[in-house]
Amino acid sequence: MRKEFNDTGLCVPEKHFMVDTLPKLNQVMDLINRGKYFTMNRPRQFGKTTTAFLLLKELSKKEDYLLLDLSFEVAEDQSFENKQNFALYFAKSLQKALLRLKQT
Numbered sequence: 001m002r003k004e005f006n007d008t009g010l011c012v013p014e015k016h017f018m019v020d021t022l023p024k025l026n027q028v029m030d031l032i033n034r035g036k037y038f039t040m041n042r043p044r045q046f047g048k049t050t051t052a053f054l055l056l057k058e059l060s061k062k063e064d065y066l067l068l069d070l071s072f073e074v075a076e077d078q079s080f081e082n083k084q085n086f087a088l089y090f091a092k093s094l095q096k097a098l099l100r101l102k103q104t
Contacts, residue, residue, distance in 0.1 A: 011050040021047060025054055032059070068097040 006016040013021075028051070031038045040048045059065045070093050072079075079089035 007045065009049060010053055011047070012053075018050065019047075021051060021054060024051060025058065028055055029058060066101075068094070068101065070094065070097055 001015060003015060003017050006018075011018045024047075028038060040051060042048055056067060059067055072093075075089055079085050
């Protein structure tokens with residue numbers, strides 16, 4: 001397959017030209033292995049989605065991690081109005097993710 005440039009979202013190393021993300025991925029894996037928290041907060045087109053995808057791919061090779069797919073992009077505005085609404089939304093999202101995991 002011929003590689004191409006992608007500026008519309010997730011980059012897949014086998015399909016797209018992209019910078020070497022291995023050093024960044026290794027730093028994140030080191031944080032995870034040490035039980036540390038981290039955030040990914042950069043402007044658009046800085047590779048957050050690609051890094052998360054590659055991280056998911058790497059962690060799925062290990063048996064000692066439970067990987068859940070959660071997104072807050074589809075949450076309605078009232079889900080963030082107060083702590084109770086957010087907690088309820090989060091609990092329901094977590095339940096759905098666990099049910100999806102159980103089905104696989």
